[in-house]
Amino acid sequence: MKLMKRDLSISIVDDDESMRESLESLLKSMGFRVSLFPGAEEFLEAKGPTSADCLILDVRLGGMSGPQLQRQLASTHPSLPIIFITGHGTECLRERVIADGAVECLLKPFSEEKLLAAVEAAAAWKPSAS
Numbered sequence: 282m283k284l285m286k287r288d289l290s291i292s293i294v295d296d297d298e299s300m301r302e303s304l305e306s307l308l309k310s311m312g313f314r315v316s317l318f319p320g321a322e323e324f325l326e327a328k329g330p331t332s333a334d335c336l337i338l339d340v341r342l343g344g345m346s347g348p349q350l351q352r353q354l355a356s357t358h359p360s361l362p363i364i365f366i367t368g369h370g371t372e373c374l375r376e377r378v379i380a381d382g383a384v385e386c387l388l389k390p391f392s393e394e395k396l397l398a399a400v401e402a403a404a405a406w407k408p409s410a411s
Contacts, residue, residue, distance in 0.1 A: 289404055290314040292333035294324045294350070295366065296342050300389075304337060307393060308400070321345035330358040335403040337396075340367035340374065340386075351381055362403035366391070 291313050295301045301317045308315050316333065318324040320342050329336075336354075340347040347365055354361055365378050365386040375386040384406050385399035 288312075288314070289334040289400070290316065290332060291335045291337060291400065292316045292318060292324060292329045293337045294318045294321055294329075294342065294347070295337075295339040296320060297339070300339070300366075304396075307396070311397065313400075319343075321347070321350040324350070325353075330354055330361055333361060335400060336361055336363045338363050338365055340365055340378075341369055348378060348381070351378060351383065355382055360407075362406040364396075364399045364403055 291308055293301050293304050293315060295304070296319050298319070301319070305315045305317055316327075316329065318327065318329060322344050324330070324336075338347045338350060347367075351363055354363070359382075363383045365375075365383050366389060367374070367386065368389040370386060370388045375388075378386050384403045387395055387399060
């Protein structure tokens with residue numbers, strides 16, 4: 282694997298505390314700065330979109346869903362790369378969120394290698410001009 286920029290600030294929005302903590306542990310061990318949020322609303326209230334270089338976002342959340350947050354961020358922070366994670370995904374959902382601008386959509390359980398490859402893609406990601 283290529284060396285990637287390690288000074289990225291990654292925000293994780295997932296309502297599953299054990300998933301947030303395991304992702305945090307992995308990403309911090311790789312040298313990334315990590316912020317955790319249990320829901321989309323908390324991410325927005327904390328001004329997460331202005332401080333994150335990358336967003337790892339669960340599809341199903343307690344309040345606002347991941348795709349709803351993605352649509353909101355598309356108009357307010359279009360340059361924020363989003364990696365979706367889901368335990369309830371289908372190929373149709375994956376294609377839709379990627380068509381809507383996500384860098385990747387990983388189905389749980391996913392490997393560390395797939396997650397790190399997605400983070401590397403997010404670090405190099407540039408939004409398409411629409």
